[in-house]
Amino acid sequence: MKLRKNKGWFILFTVPLLIIFTTVVLIPFVMGIYYSFFRWDGIGANPMTFVGLENYTRLFGDNRFLDSAWLTVKFTILSLISVNVIALTFALLVTTKLRTVNAARAMFFMPNLIGGLILGYIWQFIFSDAFRIMGELTGFETLFFNWLLSPDYALYALVFVFTWQMAGYMMIIYITGIQGIPNDVIEASTIDGASYWDRLRKIIFPLLMPAFTICLFLTLSFGFKIYDVNLSLTGGGPINSTELFALHIYNEIFGYSRYGYGQAKAVVFFIIVAAVTLSQVYMTKRREVEM
Amino acid sequence: MKKVSKFSREILLFLGALLFLSPVYIMFVNSFKTRAEMYENVLALPQELTFEYYAGAMHRMNFITAFGNSLFITIVSIIFIVTLSSMTAWMLARTNNKLSKIIFMTFIATMLIPFQTIMMPLLQLMDQIMRATGIPMLNTRGGLIFMHIGFNSSMAVFLYHGFVKSIPKSLEEAATIDGCTKFGTFWRVVFPMLKPITVTVIILNVIQIWNDFLLPSLVLTSTNLRTIPLSTFYFFGEFTIQWNMAMAGLTLTVIPVVIFYIFAQRHIIKGIGEGAVK
Numbered sequence: 001m002k003l004r005k006n007k008g009w010f011i012l013f014t015v016p017l018l019i020i021f022t023t024v025v026l027i028p029f030v031m032g033i034y035y036s037f038f039r040w041d042g043i044g045a046n047p048m049t050f051v052g053l054e055n056y057t058r059l060f061g062d063n064r065f066l067d068s069a070w071l072t073v074k075f076t077i078l079s080l081i082s083v084n085v086i087a088l089t090f091a092l093l094v095t096t097k098l099r100t101v102n103a104a105r106a107m108f109f110m111p112n113l114i115g116g117l118i119l120g121y122i123w124q125f126i127f128s129d130a131f132r133i134m135g136e137l138t139g140f141e142t143l144f145f146n147w148l149l150s151p152d153y154a155l156y157a158l159v160f161v162f163t164w165q166m167a168g169y170m171m172i173i174y175i176t177g178i179q180g181i182p183n184d185v186i187e188a189s190t191i192d193g194a195s196y197w198d199r200l201r202k203i204i205f206p207l208l209m210p211a212f213t214i215c216l217f218l219t220l221s222f223g224f225k226i227y228d229v230n231l232s233l234t235g236g237g238p239i240n241s242t243e244l245f246a247l248h249i250y251n252e253i254f255g256y257s258r259y260g261y262g263q264a265k266a267v268v269f270f271i272i273v274a275a276v277t278l279s280q281v282y283m284t285k286r287r288e289v290e291m
Numbered sequence: 292m293k294k295v296s297k298f299s300r301e302i303l304l305f306l307g308a309l310l311f312l313s314p315v316y317i318m319f320v321n322s323f324k325t326r327a328e329m330y331e332n333v334l335a336l337p338q339e340l341t342f343e344y345y346a347g348a349m350h351r352m353n354f355i356t357a358f359g360n361s362l363f364i365t366i367v368s369i370i371f372i373v374t375l376s377s378m379t380a381w382m383l384a385r386t387n388n389k390l391s392k393i394i395f396m397t398f399i400a401t402m403l404i405p406f407q408t409i410m411m412p413l414l415q416l417m418d419q420i421m422r423a424t425g426i427p428m429l430n431t432r433g434g435l436i437f438m439h440i441g442f443n444s445s446m447a448v449f450l451y452h453g454f455v456k457s458i459p460k461s462l463e464e465a466a467t468i469d470g471c472t473k474f475g476t477f478w479r480v481v482f483p484m485l486k487p488i489t490v491t492v493i494i495l496n497v498i499q500i501w502n503d504f505l506l507p508s509l510v511l512t513s514t515n516l517r518t519i520p521l522s523t524f525y526f527f528g529e530f531t532i533q534w535n536m537a538m539a540g541l542t543l544t545v546i547p548v549v550i551f552y553i554f555a556q557r558h559i560i561k562g563i564g565e566g567a568v569k
Contacts (some may be wrong), residue, residue, distance in 0.1 A: 026397070129333055250505075
């Protein structure tokens with residue numbers, strides 16, 4: 001009797017969310033794998049042709065796809081470095097004993113709250129107008145020109161804006177790590193006459209390893225999935241020089257109406273993201289055991 | 292001597308932070324300038340304060356409607372996410388059997404799926420549901436809220452689950468012995484104790500749902516349903532860019548975020564830390 005009653009409560013508490021979750025996430029995910037084996041233009045009245053694995057084998061000869069994949073890797077690696085270097089610098093700055101640290105920390109974090117789409121538009125203006133005028137004013141026209149118009153520089157513009165957006169977020173995680181370092185360790189090293197650089201290299205960095213792992217992989221996963229900033233800052237241009245993975249998939253499906261082929265790319269995208277994230281979990285777990 | 296250098300370091304840090312936020316400053320000052328003034332110097336303060344461009348941007352972006360839509364969608368989604376996820380997570384954490392473990396692992400595993408992998412089939416499914424049952428899933432606020440709940444509940448369940456595990460069972464057992472139903476126990480005893488993690492869940496979801504662009508852009512097609520990111524996107528797409536008006540529009544979209552930040556700053560920074568570390 002009691003058991004059945006408990007079962008009733010279990011159903012009452014969990015089923016509403018499970019229904020929503022299944023409809024929104026689980027079923028579409030399975031459908032997505034199914035669609036990736038078909039050729040279809042997305043129009044309900046038109047036939048879906050089963051093509052087996054053809055959508056997947058076609059990927060290897062698709063230069064736009066391979067370019068986009070390479071760009072995404074390049075973007076992610078560059079962002080990984082710049083976001084974390086800057087975030088760590090910020091975190092070290094705002095954990096000093098200065099009185100302005102709280103204000104500075106709040107200001108460094110601020111860009112993260114503004115949505116990616118809006119950030120992209122703000123920076124579009126800065127690159128196209130403010131940079132030009134700053135170039136005229138300072139004479140550094142080789143640096144201050146409209147990066148967004150140059151196929152070589154547009155990707156760096158994207159890295160730049162992404163760094164501006166994410167540095168504050170990663171800073172918060174590094175701060176949590178730094179504050180977790182026991183004070184006596186730092187004091188002991190100061191008494192022993194260690195320089196700031198020694199302390200950083202021999203004490204702070206090794207003790208920050210867990211924070212490093214989290215930040216590196218969060219940047220990796222956010223970088224890989226970037227969409228909003230990409231859309232509003234460059235829109236993939238000029239000449240597809242900044243069409244990253246997520247935007248490429250969107251364009252393939254909804255732009256060129258290649259629903260089946262685009263979906264195969266989306267499935268590959270999932271596999272890459274899952275592999276990266278799972279290796280993160282694996283490495284974090286292994287490190288936890290060591291400590 | 293040492294005092295002076297400390298003071299100058301204070302100033303340097305503060306100036307550095309200001310420089311970091313200079314794009315926001317550039318956006319703000321240029322929302323008041325005429326084109327000639329902008330061309331003369333983008334960095335200077337405006338010569339006079341005119342709200343002409345704000346009026347134009349508000350009108351073109353349909354800002355009041357968009358703000359209302361964003362607010363409604365964010366608040367209702369979050370009420371559902373908090374209610375349903377906390378209930379589910381508590382049940383899963385307190386029921387020690389295979390089924391509840393499988394359900395929990397499914398929630399966690401799906402956090403790996405990028406949105407782009409699901410978006411197309413999701414639209415197909417919603418369309419099929421609409422045609423089969425007549426429930427309007429696409430191009431309605433309700434439908435969008437439904438999908439926001441689905442996408443954001445995994446993270447919430449995960450956070451609540453971890454928190455429930457850390458609180459003692461004894462209070463709940465006492466309530467049950469006193470004749471409380473499970474429902475009563477949860478809402479009167481457990482839910483109040485979950486408050487710290489509820490704040491984190493709310494903060495993370497406000498940021499996520501308020502700023503979300505891709506999902507609403509796929510689901511909503513009517514002009515009068517547009518959220519703030521959507522109306523910003525169409526505002527930039529429909530007209531040849533008049534930068535002063537564009538900057539006024541962007542400033543409008545940033546103002547609510549800044550107000551939210553000022554009021555909830557401590558919770559936001561704490562919430563981000565907790566959400567990420569777990």
